Amino acid sequence: MERLTRATAQAAAVPEDLDDEDVAKAFGVVELPLHIRWMSDRRERARVYEQVLREGNEDDVRWFVRVDELIDLWDELVLPRHVRQAWGEWVERHRGLSLSC
Numbered sequence: 001m002e003r004l005t006r007a008t009a010q011a012a013a014v015p016e017d018l019d020d021e022d023v024a025k026a027f028g029v030v031e032l033p034l035h036i037r038w039m040s041d042r043r044e045r046a047r048v049y050e051q052v053l054r055e056g057n058e059d060d061v062r063w064f065v066r067v068d069e070l071i072d073l074w075d076e077l078v079l080p081r082h083v084r085q086a087w088g089e090w091v092e093r094h095r096g097l098s099l100s101c
Contacts, residue, residue: 010054010055011082012053012054012082012083012086012087013053013056013057013058013060013061014058014061014086014087014089014090015058015061015062016090017062018061018062018065018067018090018094019067019094019095023062024062024063025062025063025064025066026063026064042073042076043076045069045073046073046076046077048064049064049065049069049070049073049077050077050078050079052064052065053065053077053079053083053087054079054080054083067091067094067095070087070091071091071095071097071099074099074100075100081101084099084101085101087099088100088101
């Protein structure tokens with residue numbers, strides 16, 4: 001049985017409309033809320049995506065996550081099983097891609 005921690009107890013925020021082109025996205029230099037940090041290189045972006053996917057609410061996810069970047073970083077992300085599963089299902093439903101969970 002998976003031990004419940006704050007990271008596993010919090011439901012993953014997976015907004016259905018994330019891939020909607022009308023949803024505004026962060027771009028360039030951004031100021032993140034205190035509960036999320038921003039970094040610039042690929043490895044740092046992966047850490048940011050991990051934080052947003054684990055800790056962010058749906059508005060945070062809509063603002064900071066770009067689906068193509070998420071897919072590109074997927075194999076580098078360290079995420080709780082329930083977050084990987086939720087996002088894997090979303091990507092399969094919306095993009096028709098199967099990601100490793």
